Amino acid sequence: MTAPHHTPDLFALSEITGPVLRPGDPAYADEVTGFNLASLHTPEIAIGATGPDDIVTALRWAHATHTPVAVQATGHGANFPIEQGLLINTSRMTDxxxxxxxxxxxxxxxxxxxxxxxxxxxxxxxxxxxxxxxxxxxxxxxxxxxxxxxxxxxxxxxxxxxxxxxxxxxxxxxxxxxxxxxxxxxxxxxxxxxxxxxxxxxxxxxLPRLYGGAIHCHAEHTETLLRTWTDWTRTVPDEMCSMFSVLRLPPIPQIPEPLRGGFWARVAIAWPGDPAEGEALIAPLRAAAPVAVDLAGELPYADLDSIHMEPQDPLPARECCMLLRDLDADALDTFLEQVGPGAGADHPLLVASLRHMGGALSRPSAVEDAVCSRDAGYFMESVGIMPAPPVAEAVEQATRRLYGAMAPYGTGRTMVNIHGTPGDEQDRARAWTPEVYARLRHDKSVYDPDNLLRFGHTV
Known part of the structure; x- marks a missing residue:
């Protein structure tokens, strides 16, 4: 009889070059901890893979012992705790x-x-x-x-x-x-x-360089900037990429001055064409309201992080997203009601954003794939930081209110990478169309009939 996964024989893993760790081992905590600290992992075994051979050995062992398997590289998408089973950490494989x-x-x-x-x-x-x-x-x-x-x-x-x-x-x-x-x-x-x-x-x-960055207005100009940006998105070339965000930034050293501790309305843009044309294209945004911080300009592609300035240090986050058909007046009113200045400076969501979709994102791939967001006009996403239970509860409630209010304007689907904590099968299936989800389920039955890859956003 095959040994159950909770009493695994580790002898077969002795060929693995990287570390093989169990709870209590000195390096175990570092091996299993990802970027998103909201999900704490407690696998029975953690393997630090150093190459394909380690992964082959690990999966052959998991297959033989019926041990469920999870994979983590950076842990940015770690929104589901991994309990028991085997965690393969690929962070050493960086070639x-x-x-x-x-x-x-x-x-x-x-x-x-x-x-x-x-x-x-x-x-x-x-x-x-x-x-x-x-x-x-x-x-x-x-x-x-x-x-x-x-x-x-x-x-x-x-x-x-x-x-x-x-x-x-x-x-x-x-x-x-x-x-x-x-x-x-x-x-x-x-x-x-x-x-x-x-x-x-x-x-x-x-693409060695691009025109990009962000303009920031104080919170009292949120509505003006949002409505101007929405109208502007209907006129710009396909190559103009942009996102509107409401930011409530904490006073922490990781956030640069003068943005630290501020309540902002921001439009971030990226334009791969002529910088002078990019300047001309964003002129209506700069004219919409007083710009307090202007960081848009030509930059090396290697400095892409400077456009959205996302945190670089691990933190506990609750993220969520929704694909939207369009942004009509009612949708904008609802968004502002939920996360605009009227919702208060102490609103628990750190970021609430609307991204302009369409353009090349709406065109089919040259080779068919399982991406199911090509029909969206816009994309909404949010992030809340959850350092302690009272704050975590407030973040969760605010997230549910926002997405419940915006549901009438959505396509009914999400994107799997930013879906957030996966719920039941009906919830997880929202990342794909019914046809694609059915096809993925068939492929899962072919390649993983024992459902070893069962952690995270699974079909």
Whole structure:
């Protein structure tokens, strides 16, 4: 009889090069802790993988012992506690190889976007990273990957050429549009439901610089800036990418002056075209209300983090999102009622944002994938910091109120990477259309019939 997963024989894991840790071991806590401290992991075993062979060995053992498996690189998306089972930490696997001739990058499973940028910048090339280059490449792409320059170039998953992946049976596979195309489809937007990626190959863009940054107005100008931005989004070229945010920033050293401790309305923009044209395009935003802090200008692509200035230090966060059909007057009124100045400076949500979608984000990928957000006109997301139970409860209540109020304007779906804590099957399924969800369930039954990959946002 196969041993149950709660009494595993670790002898078969002795071939793993990286550390194999259990609760109580000195390095265990560091191994299992991710960027989002809201979810504390307590797996029975934590493996620090150093390469594909370690992952193959771990999954073969998990398959033989019926032990559930979770994967973590940076833990930015750690919004679901991992209890019992096996956690594979890929953060040691950070190799990035650039081929400047084919304009591709081969990226190991644990690499961050900052690792990719460090390798691509000398060649004047860039990958389609999101609002924080501290996030891991693989998890971001498995969820589709919504880039800062998404309206200009589409989803990061659209640029992936191939994956090396270990399926739950312990087999190392190479997949691309010609080899195991169904597996390739499921990995691009289907999250981590069919295997553990060890590396991927993605196309790069010749993009050494861009025009980007953000303008900030004091909170009393929130409504004026929001309505101006919304009208403006209906007129700009596809290549103009922008996000409106209401920011209630705490007085902590991680936030730069003069924004620290402030209550702001912000529009962040990214434009890959001529800087002078970018200046002209955002002129209506600058004229809408008095601009207190203006950080928009030409910058190296490697400085992309300066546009959204997301936290770089681990913290306990509650994130959530919703895809919106459009932003009509009623939707804007509702958003302002929930998170605008009238909701108070002490409102528990740190950030509430509306991102302009469309453009290349609305076009189908050249090779079919599982991304299901191409019909959205806008995208709403929020973040609340949860340091202690009373604050955590207030954040949760404010999140539920905001999304309940905005539901009439939504498509009914979310994006898997920013979905937040996954609920029951009906809740998790909202990240995909019913047709795509059914197909993912079929693929899950083929590649993971024992449901070993059952942690996080699963089908």
């Amino acid at each position: 990035v190889h650039i081929d400047p001739i084919t304009r591709t990058a081969t990226v190991a499973a644990g690499a961050k976007w900052s690792h990719v940028l460090a390798a691509t910048t000398p060649h004047g090339l860039a990958g389609l990273c999101g609002t924080s280059t501290d996030a891991g490449v693989t998890g971001y792409i498995l969820g589709g990957g919504l880039p800062v320059l998404g309206r200009a170039y589409g989803y990061a998953a659209d640029l992936v050429r191939s994956f090396q992946v270990v399926t739950p049976d312990g087999h190392l596979r190479e997949t691309d549009p010609q080899h195991e195309p169904e597996l390739f489809w499921a990995l691009r937007g289907g999250k981590g439901n069919v295997g553990v990626v060890t590396s991927l190959v993605t196309e790069l863009l010749p």
